[in-house]
Amino acid sequence: MDSSADLTAVDSSADRTAVFHRERPHLLAVAFRVLGSDADAQDVVQEAWIRYARADLGEVRNVPAWLTTVVTRLCLDVLRRAREDPQEPADLPLGPAEGAEGPEEVALLAGELTEAFTVVLDELTPPQRVALxxxxxxxxxxxxxxxVLGTTTDxxxxxxxRxxxxxxRPADAPGPGTGEARRVAEAFLRAAQEGDVESLVLLLDPDVTRTADPQALPPGAAQRVTGAPAVIxxxxALRDRARRARTATIDGRPGIAVRSEEGLWAALALRVEGGRIVHYDVVADPRRLALLHVEP
Known part of the structure; x- marks a missing residue:
């Protein structure tokens, strides 16, 4: 997390509103990644706002982390209700989140997390999903x-x-090679820049899905879009933005990087099967972007 935002003093309702407005895209990104649903993510973040507005923050040193804790625990409640799992507690006490104790090695590549989000995330237990x-x-x-989970670090x-x-785990069928994925990424970017609908139709699987962090989207846009017509x-509509994009290697995998005058603005992690894009994830949350290794 950005250390400049970690220790946020909240002294008035106006301050609270400003802090929540700043953190809201990140909270929506976290909720969506855990739940996989736009509507559920919106509901969870709205409930977090209600709790935040009513909470006594006098003992909270790290407001952004506290908000992330609240949102994540609300997501756990949603997942557990959906699974109707009687072996896990439905609620965990909400308390102030402590600051980071130091950097931890991030072992999972962004491309693998994208794969998890679309393929096997539903098979994980709620605590496993949250930890991942x-x-x-x-x-x-x-x-x-x-x-957040009410457990030990170990x-x-x-x-x-787990x-x-x-x-x-190995897939049932071998995935495409890097060469094919790179060719598809280059063709997709070229078609997006030129507004070439016919090429986009050929490059996108009919059931393609696009997920994205809220920071990459216009206000109110869905974090998940399904189907080639909607993605096209x-x-x-985002053709002008595509002109600022270039193909890139994202954590060792072919993808697309979009830059602004300030630097890297977003990264597209592509999943290619059979010469077509079946899913792509637009990473624009600064805390997710900071974990990626992006090379031109």
Whole structure:
């Protein structure tokens, strides 16, 4: 997390509103990654706002981390209700999140997390999902993940390790080679820049999905879009933005990087099967972007 925002003093309702408005895109990104649903993510963040507005923050040193804790625990409640799992507590006490104790090694590549999000995330237990998304997806130290889950740091590490094992298990069929994925990435970017609908139709799987962090989207836009027609409409609408993009290697995998005058603005992690894009994830949350290794 950005250390400049970690210790945020909240002294008035106006301050609270400003802090929440600043953190809201990040909170939506976390909720969506854990839940996989736009509507559920919006509901969770709205409930977090209600709790935040009513809370006594006098003892809270790290307001952004506290908000992330609240949102994540609300997500856990949603997942557990959906699974109707009687062996896990429905609620965990909400308390102030402690600051980071130091950097932790992030072992899961962004491309693998994208794969997990679309393929096997539903098969993980709620605590495994939270450990994987918070630590490997957003770089939250295991000490904070343990606080969110109400467990020990070692237990949080084991949850993430088990989740990675599910994510990295061999697929039923071998995936495409890097060469094919790079060719598809280059063709997709060229078609997006030129507004070439016919090429986009050939490059996108009919059931393609696009997920994205809120920072990459216009206000109110869905974090998940499904189907080639919807993805093509969005791609054409964002043609000007595509002109600022270039193909790149993202954590060793072919993808697309979009830059602004300030630097890297977003990264597109592509999943290619059979010469077509079946899913791509637009990473624009600064805390996720900071974990990526992007090369031109």
């Amino acid at each position: 998304v918070l630590h490997d997806g957003f770089g939250v130290p295991f000490a904070e993940v343990a606080h 237990a949080a590490k084991k949850l993430a390790s 989740a990675r094992g599910r994510v990295r 409409r969005e791609t054409r």
